[in-house]
Amino acid sequence: QVQLVESGGGVVQPGGSLTLSCAASGFTFRSFDMHWARQAPGKGLEWVAFIRHDGSDTDYGDSVKGRFTMSRDNGKSTVSLQMNSLRVEDTAVYYCVRDGTNYEFDFWGQGNLVIVSS
């Protein structure tokens, strides 16, 4: 079965950096586009980043553009989210998500909490 397992979250000071990782299994990883989404405490979902199946294209939400970088390693079936210049408002549970080929998010990881605080 499809599994997405995030790691790397934690507490970081404003202006700091953090890298999230997601290990995928149970499907042909190199064939699927992937996303990161986030949810601030008590708030709604926010789409964060996209990467094409072969890594040839990425895109980002306006609130993280220029600060976050998404990458993937198809040999290891992993995606990563490098987060720089972190702000208090980046505090959220970050989800690794598979793109279901019809522009939907068909499988979600369990989520990983990032807290940006001094």
Add this chain to the structure above:
Amino acid sequence: QSALTQPASVSGSPGQSIAISCTGTSSDIGAYNHVSWYQQHPGKAPKLMIYEVTNRPSGVSNRFSGSKSGNTASLTISGLQAEDEADYFCSSYTSRTTWVFGAGTKVTVL
């Protein structure tokens, strides 16, 4: 990338039908049939319930259905059950490779 507009809450009694609206613009919902809906129980990850406006993934109850008219999509839950109490989020593909979510609707089963 403005969030799609959803009602904050919707409630209904067991067995009733309820509908949740999701309003966007001509750049997202109005431009594409790439609208999807997600159910999220407290402390859990979201679960895909509807994709491409009307399609249900395998394993999702046929009590859940979707539709779209113009810039507004809707999720209907028929035969409301206690287990349907959760938060529901809509999402739409937008121009370029970007997506937008709704703010979420809390469904309460009375």
